[in-house]
Amino acid sequence: MEIDANNANYSELNDKIRSAGDECTLKNCLGQRFIAAGMSKKHIDIEGIPGNALGAYLNGAEIIVHGNAQDAVGDTMNEGSITVHGNIGDAAGYAMRGGKIFVKGNAGYRAGIHMKAYKEKKPVMVIGGRTGSFLGEYQAGGIIIVLGLNEDGKPIVGNYPCTGMHGGKMFLRTKNVNIKFPSQVSTNKATKEDIDEVKEHIEKFCECFGYNAEELINDEYIIVTPDSKNPYKQMYVAN
Amino acid sequence: MLKEGEIRIPSGCAIAAVISKDGNMMTGEKIFKSMIPMHDRSNGLGGGFAGYGIYPEYKDFFALHLFFDDNYSKEECEKYLKEKFEIVKAEPIPTRTIPEITDEPLIWRYFVAPLNSVLRAMQLDEKEYVARIVMKINTHFKGSYVFSSGKNMGAFKAVGYPEDVGRFYKLDKYEGYSWTAHGRYPTNTPGWWGGAHPFALLDYSIVHNGEISSYDANRRFIEMFGYKCTLQTDTEVITYIADYLLRKQGLTLEEAASVIAAPFWSTIAAKDEKEKEKLTYLRTVFSSLLVTGPFSIVLGFENGLMALNDRLKLRSMVVGEKDDKVFIASEEAAIRVMEPDAENIYAPQGGEPVIVRVKEGASNGN
Numbered sequence: 001m002e003i004d005a006n007n008a009n010y011s012e013l014n015d016k017i018r019s020a021g022d023e024c025t026l027k028n029c030l031g032q033r034f035i036a037a038g039m040s041k042k043h044i045d046i047e048g049i050p051g052n053a054l055g056a057y058l059n060g061a062e063i064i065v066h067g068n069a070q071d072a073v074g075d076t077m078n079e080g081s082i083t084v085h086g087n088i089g090d091a092a093g094y095a096m097r098g099g100k101i102f103v104k105g106n107a108g109y110r111a112g113i114h115m116k117a118y119k120e121k122k123p124v125m126v127i128g129g130r131t132g133s134f135l136g137e138y139q140a141g142g143i144i145i146v147l148g149l150n151e152d153g154k155p156i157v158g159n160y161p162c163t164g165m166h167g168g169k170m171f172l173r174t175k176n177v178n179i180k181f182p183s184q185v186s187t188n189k190a191t192k193e194d195i196d197e198v199k200e201h202i203e204k205f206c207e208c209f210g211y212n213a214e215e216l217i218n219d220e221y222i223i224v225t226p227d228s229k230n231p232y233k234q235m236y237v238a239n
Numbered sequence: 240m241l242k243e244g245e246i247r248i249p250s251g252c253a254i255a256a257v258i259s260k261d262g263n264m265m266t267g268e269k270i271f272k273s274m275i276p277m278h279d280r281s282n283g284l285g286g287g288f289a290g291y292g293i294y295p296e297y298k299d300f301f302a303l304h305l306f307f308d309d310n311y312s313k314e315e316c317e318k319y320l321k322e323k324f325e326i327v328k329a330e331p332i333p334t335r336t337i338p339e340i341t342d343e344p345l346i347w348r349y350f351v352a353p354l355n356s357v358l359r360a361m362q363l364d365e366k367e368y369v370a371r372i373v374m375k376i377n378t379h380f381k382g383s384y385v386f387s388s389g390k391n392m393g394a395f396k397a398v399g400y401p402e403d404v405g406r407f408y409k410l411d412k413y414e415g416y417s418w419t420a421h422g423r424y425p426t427n428t429p430g431w432w433g434g435a436h437p438f439a440l441l442d443y444s445i446v447h448n449g450e451i452s453s454y455d456a457n458r459r460f461i462e463m464f465g466y467k468c469t470l471q472t473d474t475e476v477i478t479y480i481a482d483y484l485l486r487k488q489g490l491t492l493e494e495a496a497s498v499i500a501a502p503f504w505s506t507i508a509a510k511d512e513k514e515k516e517k518l519t520y521l522r523t524v525f526s527s528l529l530v531t532g533p534f535s536i537v538l539g540f541e542n543g544l545m546a547l548n549d550r551l552k553l554r555s556m557v558v559g560e561k562d563d564k565v566f567i568a569s570e571e572a573a574i575r576v577m578e579p580d581a582e583n584i585y586a587p588q589g590g591e592p593v594i595v596r597v598k599e600g601a602s603n604g605n
Contacts, residue, residue, distance in 0.1 A: 108552075
């Protein structure tokens with residue numbers, strides 16, 4: 001079903017999406033916030049520019065954006081997937097605790113801020129281009145993969161990646177060992193076992209955007225993990 | 240009701256701007272329509288615009304825009320203006336009566352030139368003279384408030400949603416080579432006409448989305464140099480900082496940006512020697528003018544715009560372009576309203592100024 005988003009406000013638009021059945025396409029989207037918030041079991045194609053907090057609290061729906069998206073994509077999402085054929089703004093995947101975000105282009109500041117994992121929930125974010133500063137700030141779980149596929153010569157991440165990171169894993173497809181990380185994380189060259197664990201996500205990314213998976217998988221990655229399971233224990237008492 | 244300056248309530252906002260590098264004129268309609276998709280970033284307690292190149296027929300005169308509470312305030316203030324200026328035209332600013340905008344004060348504009356004899360006697364240049372008079376009126380004339388005081392430019396603001404404020408002031412009837420816009424969601428002050436953005440002094444105007452935490456430190460410093468912050472609104476102090484650094488200290492825009500959004504010491508340490516020395520100098524000499532807390536601002540000035548984020552980039556800002564035009568906004572959607580086919584959309588980094596100037600020699604109403 002086709003929905004014309006032109007001039008619709010976000011709650012009106014979400015009502016239409018909810019009553020649209022299993023599949024719908026939004027046309028002429030322009031800045032409406034909270035699209036598909038909390039929705040499950042649906043496939044939504046978006047043409048135009050969706051507004052902030054696209055797919056917030058998403059609970060299983062599949063969203064495909066045929067262009068750029070703004071800030072806070074997948075804010076606190078729980079399940080499902082968001083695929084963006086362009087760039088995304090700041091704070092993507094804010095506190096997401098499940099589901100997947102695939103971005104063809106670049107991400108803004110604070111991508112993956114406070115991502116977390118619990119039992120079978122393991123959020124994944126794959127960024128095709130580069131990211132702004134504070135990537136994975138306070139990351140508590142889940143997997144962030146940055147592929148650095150752009151050719152503009154700019155660094156794959158901005159300043160202060162992994163500030164406050166205390167869980168999860170981050171993969172950066174780069175040979176640059178000069179990136180400054182905080183002292184509470186370890187960086188290593190990713191081993192074959194490390195890559196095997198996330199291979200399926202890179203393959204999925206390549207399937208979405210038409211890249212050669214084999215080449216990307218066999219490339220060199222840096223893996224970043226926090227040093228300790230409880231980095232803050234010394235701030236209080238030894239326990 | 241306690242007004243702006245009398246109370247501080249512990250902001251989401253929206254900003255947008257457009258400039259033609261060739262100095263081509265645009266009506267204000269595009270810029271106020273760009274605010275529509277960002278409607279929810281404001282709460283109806285303030286909207287405003289600044290247009291540059293809008294008064295070509297009076298381009299040699301300072302255009303003073305004033306709010307008056309009542310006729311008594313207006314008479315008192317006009318008496319003072321007549322002592323200080325040659326007034327070549329005085330008129331109410333044209334407005335549309337629309338249900339969305341109510342409780343308007345008296346809104347007037349005066350095209351003025353400083354009296355030469357007074358200027359000579361005071362040994363001041365005309366900009367300093369005008370700035371002092373603006374400060375005087377805004378602090379000493381109860382019920383009168385100058386909200387715009389540049390040449391060939393003007394700020395227009397009100398309590399309301401920005402798209403309504405644009406219609407209220409008939410901005411579709413003005414033509415400018417650059418425009419800035421603001422939708423307000425006040426968090427610290429109650430929302431009064433004077434407290435809406437832009438904040439303007441001479442030809443500098445600021446629209447600001449954010450909530451600066453260095454307000455008092457900045458205010459204390461800037462008030463040593465004759466500025467008076469009367470509204471407890473953080474944006475007012477940024478306007479005065481811009482005027483102080485650019486006009487009084489003669490800094491370049493890039494240098495002023497390195498003061499307001501000074502890089503972290505660790506970032507400075509990684510620069511080459513010459514750059515390190517310069518940045519260290521600016522951070523040390525003007526340490527009280529470092530603006531902390533989230534902000535994205537657009538500074539308007541004669542023939543140009545500068546957009547700047549706080550160094551941690553705690554507010555969003557996107558830039559795009561198409562042909563001779565450059566667009567800046569809190570959200571890409573706003574840019575797409577102004578130009579559906581805008582290209583090279585990108586988000587500048589925290590503390591990275593985006594400076595756009597009208598090319599020299601371009602016709603821009605000057």
